[in-house]
Amino acid sequence: MSLTKKIIFGLLAFGFTGLAVVLLVGLNVEERPKITVAGNAQNGATLLQTAGCYACHTQAESANGVYAGGAALVSPFGNFYAPNITSSKQHGIGDWDIVTFERALRQGVNPNGQSYYPAFPFMSYRSLTDQDVADLFAALQQVEAVEKDHRDHEVGFPFNIRLGLKPWRWLFSTVKPLKIDQTTSVGRGRYLVDAVAHCGECHTPRNSLGAPIPPYLGGADLNGDWAPPITARAFEQMEWTKDDLVYFLEDGMLPDGDFIGSSMVEVIEHGTSNMPFEDREAIADYLFSLVQR
Ligand code: HEC
Ligand code: HEC
Structure with a gap:
């Protein structure tokens, strides 16, 4: 076999293996018992x-x-x-x-x-x-x-x-739910951050294939928009108190009196400002508990 043929053959083999993997890999889905609680x-x-x-x-x-x-x-x-x-x-x-x-x-x-x-x-x-x-x-x-x-x-x-x-x-990815105990304020905050308000979708970095990578909530580039880190250490460096964060999540005002911009505006306007006060407090309790992960 000439070198060209070898290369073509190699590429074909590679391509078919890729295709086989794509077709054989099942989707990670679970058969789950039907949700029977009544919706409000x-x-x-x-x-x-x-x-x-x-x-x-x-x-x-x-x-x-x-x-x-x-x-x-x-x-x-x-x-x-x-x-x-x-x-x-x-x-x-x-x-x-x-x-x-x-x-x-x-x-x-x-x-x-x-x-x-x-x-x-x-x-x-x-x-x-x-x-x-x-x-x-x-x-x-x-x-x-x-x-x-x-x-x-x-x-x-x-x-x-x-x-x-x-x-x-x-x-x-996985479809396995995180087990989050919501009986404490930190736990409730984690549920809101990780599941409901999905803060990590914007604030956690991703690899070149769009999958989240560490550091968790460590700051991410959103097509040119920087979503800064929102861990306890980041707030410490910016000298934000927990109350600063609670009020920021209500009206978007930064501790220096400026207002936040870009996609965070919608998160506050439709999202966190519509939560009860205790939920904004819970988010702050949780984020301030994140020393480093
Ligand atoms: C960040 C943006 C974003 C948020 C937030 C979001 N969605 Fe979507 N949603 C999408 C996109 C994009 C698709 C289409 C995905 C695709 O085509 O693969 C989608 C698809 C869907 C679908 C499937 C519709 C269909 O016809 O197949 C449902 C249902 C849905 N979303 C419900 C929700 C609900 C309920 C929420 C809130 C709990 C929500 N979405 C929040 C972006 C979003
Ligand atoms: C749709 C993407 C998106 C989501 C979801 C999101 N953020 Fe943001 N966030 C941003 C962007 C972008 C900025 C920076 C905006 C700017 O600088 O104008 C930001 C800024 C912030 C800031 C200000 C930080 C600083 O250094 O000034 C905090 C605090 C924050 N977000 C917390 C949160 C929390 C808590 C959640 C979940 C409840 C959340 N964000 C969800 C995109 C997002």
Whole structure:
């Protein structure tokens, strides 16, 4: 065999092995007992705000309709668009049941058994409690149907191939929920930070394939926007007190009197400002307990 032939042969073999891995690797999904707790739509409506569902799935200042699809989520892989999750049977999730919803939200798997892109923060939502999932579902069922399809993602090859998410998930993700004891303020804060408000989706760095890497909450570049570290040490260096953080999460004011900008504005406006005071305090208790991880 000539060298060229050897190289071509080698590349082909490599390609087929890759393909086989992609096809053989199963999606990490779990058959779970159906959630039977009754959903509270009123709690769910608050959660839709504090968990960021509204911010991503509603395009501000457009005639598109509430929960009928979001603005571009810009990433190094292209633009993602959060779809229509209104009660439209055709364009939204109007004909879903709680099982389908649970699988989407906590396991990142669509009704066809394919993976969602991690632009949908299912890796954080995996730790949501059954009650919170039921409440969210109850609230979404009451959202007025918008009969409009949303935009396709604008993602280039090879990231536009959903099958590629199989090995990605196999390497980088799990659907196993974190076990979080919410009976203490620190525990409640951890649940809010890690599961509900998914602070790490922006503040934890990622590798070149978009998977989170240490240091946890250690600061991350969001396509040119810097989401600074939010660990106890970072607050110490900036000379923030716990109260500074609690009030910042309510109105976005920094200790020096300036106001925060960029994507953190939405997090506060729709998210943390709609939480009860004790929840903002719990977030601060938790973050100030993070000496270094
Ligand atoms: C950071 C932005 C973001 C947040 C926050 C977010 N989503 Fe999404 N969501 C997306 C994207 C992007 C997709 C599409 C993913 C894909 O196509 O693989 C999606 C998909 C979905 C789907 C699947 C819809 C379908 O037709 O298959 C559901 C259901 C959903 N989100 C519900 C929620 C709920 C409930 C919340 C809040 C608890 C939420 N999302 C928060 C970005 C977000
Ligand atoms: C959608 C991405 C995103 C999410 C989610 C997010 N943040 Fe931020 N955050 C940012 C960005 C970007 C900045 C910097 C904004 C700027 O400098 O104008 C920031 C700034 C901050 C700051 C100010 C830090 C400093 O040094 O000035 C704090 C504190 C903070 N975030 C805490 C949180 C907490 C707590 C959560 C979860 C409840 C959270 N963030 C969720 C993107 C995000």
